[in-house]
Amino acid sequence: xxxxxxxxxxxxxxxxxxxxxxxxxxxxxxxxxxxxxxxxxxxxxxxxxxxxxxxxxxxxxxxxxxxxxxxxxxxxxxxxxxxxxxxxxxxxxxxxxxxxxxxxxxxxxxxxxxxxxxxxxxxxxxxxxxxxxxxxxxxxxxxxxxxxxxxxxxxxxxxxxxxxxxxxxxxxxxxxxxxxxxxxxxxxxxxxxxxxxxxxxxxxxxxxxxxxxxxxxxxxxxxxxxxxxxxxxxxxxxxxxxxxxxxxxxxxxxxxxxxxxxxxxxxxxxxxxxxxxxxxxxxxxxxxxxxxxxxxxxxxxxxxxxxxxxxxxxxxxxxxxxxxx
Numbered sequence: 001x002x003x004x005x006x007x008x009x010x011x012x013x014x015x016x017x018x019x020x021x022x023x024x025x026x027x028x029x030x031x032x033x034x035x036x037x038x039x040x041x042x043x044x045x046x047x048x049x050x051x052x053x054x055x056x057x058x059x060x061x062x063x064x065x066x067x068x069x070x071x072x073x074x075x076x077x078x079x080x081x082x083x084x085x086x087x088x089x090x091x092x093x094x095x096x097x098x099x100x101x102x103x104x105x106x107x108x109x110x111x112x113x114x115x116x117x118x119x120x121x122x123x124x125x126x127x128x129x130x131x132x133x134x135x136x137x138x139x140x141x142x143x144x145x146x147x148x149x150x151x152x153x154x155x156x157x158x159x160x161x162x163x164x165x166x167x168x169x170x171x172x173x174x175x176x177x178x179x180x181x182x183x184x185x186x187x188x189x190x191x192x193x194x195x196x197x198x199x200x201x202x203x204x205x206x207x208x209x210x211x212x213x214x215x216x217x218x219x220x221x222x223x224x225x226x227x228x229x230x231x232x233x234x235x236x237x238x239x240x241x242x243x244x245x246x247x248x249x250x251x252x253x254x255x256x257x258x259x260x261x262x263x264x265x266x267x268x269x270x271x272x273x274x275x276x277x278x279x280x281x282x283x284x285x286x287x288x289x290x291x292x293x294x295x296x297x298x299x300x301x302x303x304x305x306x307x308x309x310x311x312x313x314x315x316x317x318x319x320x321x322x323x324x325x
Contacts, residue, residue, distance in 0.1 A: 001286035003204075003259055006299040011205065011289075022087075023209035027120060027217065031090045038095040038294060046297045048101035055093075059137040062130055063115035065093045066145070067104040078109040078153060078179065078317045079146030081135045081167075085158030085184075085291070087214030088119045088127055099157070099294045106310035107317060109153070110146040112138055116163070123220040128237055131163040132170055139176050151179045151317050154250070157293050158206075158262070159214070161186025165240040165269065168249050178250035180316050184293045184309060185255065185262050186269060189241040190215055190233035194264035204259040206290040211261060241269050246276035253312045254282040255305065260290040281312045 014037070022030045052068045069077070080103060084096040093115050104111045116130040135154055142149050154171070156164035161183040168181040201208030215221070219238070221229035236243040252273050256266040263284065270282035285292065285305045296303035 001258060003289070004287040004299055004301040006301065007287070007289055007292070007295070010295070010298045011203070014205075021207065021209065022090075023207065023213040027089050027118075031092075034086060034090045034095055035092075039097075042098070043297065047098055048105050050101050050104045053101075058112075058141075059133050062134050062137070063093070064134065065097075065100070065113045065115075067100050067111040067113070069104050069108050069110070072108065074108060076148035076151075077146035078107065078148055078151035079138060079142055080104075080107065080109045080111045080153040080155050080182070080313075081138050082111055082113045082182075083116060083131050083154075083156035083160030083163040083167075084113065085156065085160045086118075087187075087210070088124075088159045088162075088218040089214055090118070091159075096157075096294065098297075102296070102306060103155075103310055103313075106307070107314040109151075109317070112145060119217040120220065124218050124232060124238060127159075127218075128163060128166055132167050135167050135171065136174075136176065139171075150177070152177065153180045153182060153313070153317070154178060155180075155182030155184075155313075156186070157184035158290065159187055159218075160184075161266075162188060162238075162240065166237050168252075169236070169240060169243055169246070172249040180313060181250045181252045182309070182313050183252055183254045183266070183269070185257055185260055185290055186266050187211075187262055188269045189239045189265045190219075191239060192241070192265055192268075194261075194268075196263040196265075197261045200259050200261045200263065200289075204261075204289045206261060208261055241265060241272060246273050246278060249273070249276075249278055251279040251316055252281070253309060253316065254280060255293070255309045256282075256284045257288040257290055257292055258284060258286045259288065262290060279316075281316065283308065283312075 084091040117126045219229040254270040292302040
């Protein structure tokens with residue numbers, strides 16, 4: 001399918017802005033670029049209404065933002081612990097404000113958005129350790145959030161999808177029951193050789209050079225011959241597709257995009273989950289690029305894809321609901 005025409009227009013606008021590629025700039029420049037796209041260009045009227053948005057901290061001072069849905073008579077609510085994307089280097093609570101608002105509204109869940117530490121200032125395993133600590137905290141205090149201990153979800157997009165996938169594996173190991181995991185174009189294999197990386201490695205928002213740059217920041221790599229970084233890339237806590245077993249982990253919603261260098265590894269993870277007996281709802285979205293989850297104000301195609309993703313999670317949670325309404 002051809003590239004979504006509205007997405008194509010957005011890419012042309014970004015190119016005309018003349019900003020250097022992420023891989024050729026500094027982390028601060030990359031962060032400012034994403035903020036311009038996802039915050040500064042956002043029409044405040046486009047923000048999805050929810051009942052409340054509350055900033056705070058959990059655990060050992062982890063910053064979060066909690067989104068609560070409008071009352072609709074349900075006896076209990078699910079809870080989604082959400083990790084933003086951005087290659088472990090960029091992104092924050094603000095860039096994913098509308099993603100979390102939309103997720104809250106569409107699923108009727110309380111969404112806890114986690115502001116985990118970024119590389120290169122805090123490389124692996126800082127982001128993972130903080131993310132998992134946040135999930136454990138919410139699991140232990142679920143009555144303060146969605147108050148349904150049977151419907152706790154971990155989710156994220158891109159690098160956040162990586163963190164969510166790893167946290168789902170760790171939760172299974174530690175006996176933390178999850179109702180689902182939401183993985184939107186997750187980065188799950190830093191070592192793999194996938195055709196989507198060459199087919200979509202340039203011209204579609206996220207480039208292959210960007211991916212290498214993000215990985216180098218996250219793993220504190222000294223260069224292509226850095227044996228320590230190479231060993232970390234093979235660690236399932238970095239590349240969850242390489243886990244010895246995926247059996248028994250939470251049911252998953254997995255979404256990928258046609259014009260995304262991460263497409264094939266996300267598809268492969270969905271296949272591996274299915275092969276391990278994990279219930280999976282997966283879809284590759286034609287015409288879309290990496291980052292579409294959050295681009296609904298720019299593209300009706302991205303909007304429809306977001307509706308499907310959130311709807312699938314909502315249906316999955318409805319199947320485990322203890323609501324007596």
